[in-house]
Amino acid sequence: EEFPVSLSHLPKVELHLHLEGAAPPAFIRGLAKEKSVDLSGIFDERGAYKYKDFWDFLKVYEAATSVLETPEDYARLTTAVLEESAASGVIYGETFLSPDFCGGRDVGAWREYLAAIREAADRAEARDGVVLRGIITCIRHFGPEKARETAVCAAETAGDWIVGFGIAGDELAGKPQDFAWSFDCAREAGLNLTAHAGEWGGPESVRDALTLGVTRIGHGVRAIEDLALVDRLAEDGIVLEVCPGSNVALGVYRRWRDHPISKLYERGVKVTVSTDDPPFFHTTMNNEYDRLADAFDWDEGAFADIARTSAEAAFCDGETRARIL
Ligand code: ES4
Numbered sequence: 399e400e401f402p403v404s405l406s407h408l409p410k411v412e413l414h415l416h417l418e419g420a421a422p423p424a425f426i427r428g429l430a431k432e433k434s435v436d437l438s439g440i441f442d443e444r445g446a447y448k449y450k451d452f453w454d455f456l457k458v459y460e461a462a463t464s465v466l467e468t469p470e471d472y473a474r475l476t477t478a479v480l481e482e483s484a485a486s487g488v489i490y491g492e493t494f495l496s497p498d499f500c501g502g503r504d505v506g507a508w509r510e511y512l513a514a515i516r517e518a519a520d521r522a523e524a525r526d527g528v529v530l531r532g533i534i535t536c537i538r539h540f541g542p543e544k545a546r547e548t549a550v551c552a553a554e555t556a557g558d559w560i561v562g563f564g565i566a567g568d569e570l571a572g573k574p575q576d577f578a579w580s581f582d583c584a585r586e587a588g589l590n591l592t593a594h595a596g597e598w599g600g601p602e603s604v605r606d607a608l609t610l611g612v613t614r615i616g617h618g619v620r621a622i623e624d625l626a627l628v629d630r631l632a633e634d635g636i637v638l639e640v641c642p643g644s645n646v647a648l649g650v651y652r653r654w655r656d657h658p659i660s661k662l663y664e665r666g667v668k669v670t671v672s673t674d675d676p677p678f679f680h681t682t683m684n685n686e687y688d689r690l691a692d693a694f695d696w697d698e699g700a701f702a703d704i705a706r707t708s709a710e711a712a713f714c715d716g717e718t719r720a721r722i723l
């Protein structure tokens with residue numbers, strides 16, 4: 399398909415990206431080969447990730463992540479991911495990191511993974527100018543107890559590079575309230591807060607997530623099913639980390655033009671645009687922008703508005719924000 403405009407030259411800010419979920423399939427295949435792990439079951443005949451639905455995606459994600467074993471593996475991953483970001487014109491990104499996948503929630507091990515990721519990110523910044531920061535996420539379907547250990551890892555490493563705490567995983571497992579202790583712990587450590595909600599759950603799921611005191615919601619798009627909630631999001635300035643290509647790939651919405659991002663934007667909600675798990679969903683930041691322009695006739699002004707909203711909603715310090723505004 400061809401699009402009349404290319405928005406590849408626009409500087410972009412991406413707030414919702416899972417680090418392991420951004421791993422190019424060839425990178426994971428390479429690691430699997432080095433380690434003699436058979437991961438053939440998670441790839442299709444063309445070498446792309448293969449999954450049936452969101453819950454199968456979570457399993458494939460975990461299988462792919464199983465070959466990411468050492469801090470060095472994570473450093474290589476970070477380098478590969480940031481090359482893709484820079485190619486889409488991303489100047490600032492925030493990535494979700496889960497100690498469940500790196501270091502197993504042991505604070506000492508977690509510090510080593512984090513140091514390796516940071517070093518790789520610093521090299522990418524020096525080379526391509528792309529700035530990265532981390533948001534530690536617990537995984538909802540792993541349960542509240544593991545989440546508490548994750549929150550302790552977050553609190554112990556909160557600072558200039560780890561800027562937020564969040565929750566990902568199966569939105570239909572458990573209740574946000576079960577994770578209140580973890581979010582309180584992270585908040586007390588000075589971290590900004592976000593939660594995945596309103597992707598598989600409806601408006602009630604978004605309302606529940608707001609009780610955690612988050613200033614951003616991952617996805618949040620199904621708030622559109624309750625206009626009183628949409629107006630509350632707009633009034634309270636809650637920022638939605640919208641990932642339209644992810645929603646279309648996973649079947650939350652059938653076609654790009656069915657996606658509610660445009661309605662949310664027009665009703666005054668602060669919307670931002672991200673890729674979520676780009677190779678899984680066959681997307682890039684450039685593709686997201688081009689598809690949105692095509693589906694909703696958005697011009698460069700709309701994208702400049704979205705990029706500014708994203709920079710304002712970034713969890714980084716003011717000095718870094720000034721560089722991306
Ligand atoms: C997710 Cl645990 C996890 N990993 C990647 N993408 C996700 N979306 C929601 N949960």
Ligand code: ZN
Binds near residue numbers: 414674
């Ligand atoms: Zn996500």
